[in-house]
Amino acid sequence: xxxxxxxxxxxxxxxxxxSATGLSEGETAQALENLSARYSPEDSGIVLRAVAGGHVxxxxxxxxxxxxxxxxxxxxxxxxxxxxEVLACALYLGPLTRGSVSRVRGVNSDAVVRNLLERNLxxxxxxxxxxxxxxxxxxxxxxxxxAADAGSGEDFPPLNSLVSPEELARVRERLTSSEExxxxxxx
Amino acid sequence: xxAPSTGRSLADxxxxxxxxxxxxxxxxxxxxxxxxxxxxxxxxxxxxxxxGSRDPEAANALDRDTDFAGSAAALILLKSxxxxxxxxxxxxxxxxxxxxxxxLAERLQEYLKIRRxxxxxxxxxxxxxxxxxxxxTLPPKPGRLRVSGDRVTLAARRAFSRLxxxxxxxxxxxxxxxxxxxxxxxxxxxxxxxxxxALTRDMDRLRSAVAFAAALxxxxxxxxxxxxxxxxxxxxxxxxxPNR
Numbered sequence: 001x002x003x004x005x006x007x008x009x010x011x012x013x014x015x016x017x018x019s020a021t022g023l024s025e026g027e028t029a030q031a032l033e034n035l036s037a038r039y040s041p042e043d044s045g046i047v048l049r050a051v052a053g054g055h056v057x058x059x060x061x062x063x064x065x066x067x068x069x070x071x072x073x074x075x076x077x078x079x080x081x082x083x084x085e086v087l088a089c090a091l092y093l094g095p096l097t098r099g100s101v102s103r104v105r106g107v108n109s110d111a112v113v114r115n116l117l118e119r120n121l122x123x124x125x126x127x128x129x130x131x132x133x134x135x136x137x138x139x140x141x142x143x144x145x146x147a148a149d150a151g152s153g154e155d156f157p158p159l160n161s162l163v164s165p166e167e168l169a170r171v172r173e174r175l176t177s178s179e180e181x182x183x184x185x186x187x
Numbered sequence: 188x189x190a191p192s193t194g195r196s197l198a199d200x201x202x203x204x205x206x207x208x209x210x211x212x213x214x215x216x217x218x219x220x221x222x223x224x225x226x227x228x229x230x231x232x233x234x235x236x237x238x239g240s241r242d243p244e245a246a247n248a249l250d251r252d253t254d255f256a257g258s259a260a261a262l263i264l265l266k267s268x269x270x271x272x273x274x275x276x277x278x279x280x281x282x283x284x285x286x287x288x289x290x291l292a293e294r295l296q297e298y299l300k301i302r303r304x305x306x307x308x309x310x311x312x313x314x315x316x317x318x319x320x321x322x323x324t325l326p327p328k329p330g331r332l333r334v335s336g337d338r339v340t341l342a343a344r345r346a347f348s349r350l351x352x353x354x355x356x357x358x359x360x361x362x363x364x365x366x367x368x369x370x371x372x373x374x375x376x377x378x379x380x381x382x383x384x385a386l387t388r389d390m391d392r393l394r395s396a397v398a399f400a401a402a403l404x405x406x407x408x409x410x411x412x413x414x415x416x417x418x419x420x421x422x423x424x425x426x427x428x429p430n431r
Contacts, residue, residue: 009320049318056320064317075316080224081305084312088304104301106294108269115221148308149315156311162303168296175292 001031011054011146050151052142076119082112087121087140092159095125095137113138121147196250197258202236204229211237215258218265225266234259363394369401376411376426383422 004020005012012020017028032048032055039048045063049056059067068075079087086109089101101109116122125139140153150156200211206227207214217223237255242248375381383402387395402424405411414423 006321009322047318058318058320061315061317064319067319077222078313078316079309080227081309082224082226084305084309085301088301088308091308092301092304104294104297106298111221111269112224118221146318146320147315148311149318150311156304157307159300159304162307163296163300168299171295171299172292175295176288 001028002035005035005048005055005057008056011049011052011056011142013054017055049146049149051149052145053152056146079116079121080112082109083116085109086112086116087144090122090138090140091144091153091156095139097128097131097135097137099131099135101138119143196247196254200237200240200251200255202233204232204236211258215262218262225262225269228262228266230259230262230266233262363397365397365401365404368394368398369405372398372401372405372424373410376424380414380423380425383424386424 001017001021001023004017014025014028014032017023017032018025021028021031023031032050035055036048036050038044039046039057041047041060041062045060046057047060049058064075082105085105086101089096089104093100093104098110098113101113113122117124120141121144122138123141124136126137127134128137145152145155148156195212197211201209202211202214204214207217207223214223214228218225218228237259241252245251372386375386383399386402387398390398402411402413405424406413409427412425412427414425415421
């Protein structure tokens with residue numbers, strides 16, 4: 001199993017490991033636990049991560065500088081705030097269309113979406129057949145889940161838990177008590 | 188007389204911004220490739236940097252100014268478009284309803300949640316950065332490398348065969364030239380103004396069309412003046428050089 005994981009650049013799902021190794025599902029799960037302990041971030045330059053619905057060997061982030069120096073490549077530039085917002089839309093509200101993303105954010109998001117598609121963090125997952133022109137639906141990819149160190153979409157906190165009810169109430173109060181729209185987006 | 192523009196008059200202009208430091212041309216390339224968000228680039232500061240680096244005595248000062256003004260205008264347009272609200276109409280007319288404070292509050296609350304989620308994602312992605320997966324890539328399966336003999340034959344035939352000449356029989360021989368009809372117009376103008384209709388009365392459609400092109404050419408050269416008092420009215424050719 002260790003060898004199978006070593007040669008895969010993508011997370012390997014449990015059933016694929018079962019199929020490749022010939023072990024039972026229980027034995028495979030136990031072996032994964034043992035490997036996870038052996039390749040813990042505290043003791044090893046290689047770590048076993050449970051991401052995107054599977055397991056994958058990765059280098060330990062503590063060794064990232066040495067790896068980047070050896071490969072003579074810089075770490076990819078961090079995403080912009082707009083890109084994070086689009087990813088959040090796709091993660092929590094998706095699959096959704098480009099138009100829906102733009103409506104939620106209040107600004108045109110096509111360019112940001114294109115960039116994320118090129119980075120393989122977003123992907124088109126079907127189409128909205130009920131909408132005129134059947135626009136494509138956007139969803140986050142396994143590469144995104146791996147980049148976020150998440151096993152699945154369930155690993156993220158619920159959307160409603162990220163903003164306190166008091167803060168939401170303040171927003172409503174400020175808007176409904178005055179005709180002026182507060183500048184929340186820029187704050 | 189100025190030196191001809193090479194199209195890279197801003198090649199030596201470098202900028203120092205919070206979000207980017209380096210050649211201005213690369214900044215433009217990064218923005219166009221969307222590696223850099225346009226609304227994170229302070230355009231006013233950019234213009235200030237250019238104004239500070241400007242040398243009005245330089246031989247290519249005009250080219251530089253023109254190129255910078257053009258690119259800066261494009262950046263402003265791009266930024267304004269990026270920041271402009273989505274114009275897609277709501278299919279069921281929600282826009283009208285969204286104008287109410289209640290609807291706006293709903294939208295803003297939704298956006299606030301997404302914004303907090305984005306901040307959470309930013310932290311999470313930053314924490315998880317630096318993981319590099321196996322660099323091992325699988326070679327193509329041997330079956331994929333097999334190419335059928337027919338495809339090789341077809342490719343070889345295409346590569347080594349001569350191109351098929353396109354059929355031109357329908358074009359017919361060239362029987363008239365612009366120079367020929369320009370000469371005829373010059374002769375016709377010898378006795379004074381003449382109408383285009385009179386000039387082309389005995390011509391077929393091809394010769395009429397070429398005569399019109401010849402008349403335009405002569406007008407451009409300043410030999411004749413084309414007079415047409417009203418659109419689609421009579422077109423008259425008036426000689427400007429009666430002694431020629």
